[in-house]
Amino acid sequence: MLRTYKFRLYPTKEQKETIHCTLERCRLLYNRLLEERILAYKQSVITLTYNQQQNSLPERKSVIPVLKTIHSQVLQDVAKRLDKAYQAFYRRMKNGEKAGFPRFKPQSRYNSFTYP
Template identity: 35%
Template structure:
């Protein structure tokens, strides 16, 4: 399967900018919440939460929170994949004996954006 990546420069008007900023905040909040959930689960119960478990949780979040209902579900899964990738890279560096950096919480300036699983989706 051919994988492609595209980056687009947008020139939104003020209403579109507010909508994109709101979407950016929702993805950043999900990233930070998923990271916090993993940290808390390990500290309190010594269990590790997997990406699939968190994707199931997003389904429930979308049912309960009307603001997340308007966000594309597959783009939320891509955000959760970023959390999972951060953990994978952390543990890979630990295993290799390198200096690992634990996955960080993201501020507005440090969260680069969100993605979609397939072209034309969203």
């Protein structure tokens, strides 16, 4: 059985800045991963998977040092979020519903991150 706990946080000013920076970096990573999937499909009709993008995260951390400040499982969850968006898109296409292709996220639409 899985349990979920939700806590109300009262962060200090410094903690608010850290949370904001984490959210911003996760949002930028989400958008970058989405762009890579779109370009891979347009250029060579290759569909990138969650595992391929997850396995690229250590290399990204070495190239982009600010990603080192974010816990690795938080970054993995960003890739998982994008994969869930794609799975929902394909499911809706298959069922003949209005598909709704995954979108790039502005600041106002990316407001959470997950620690497992």
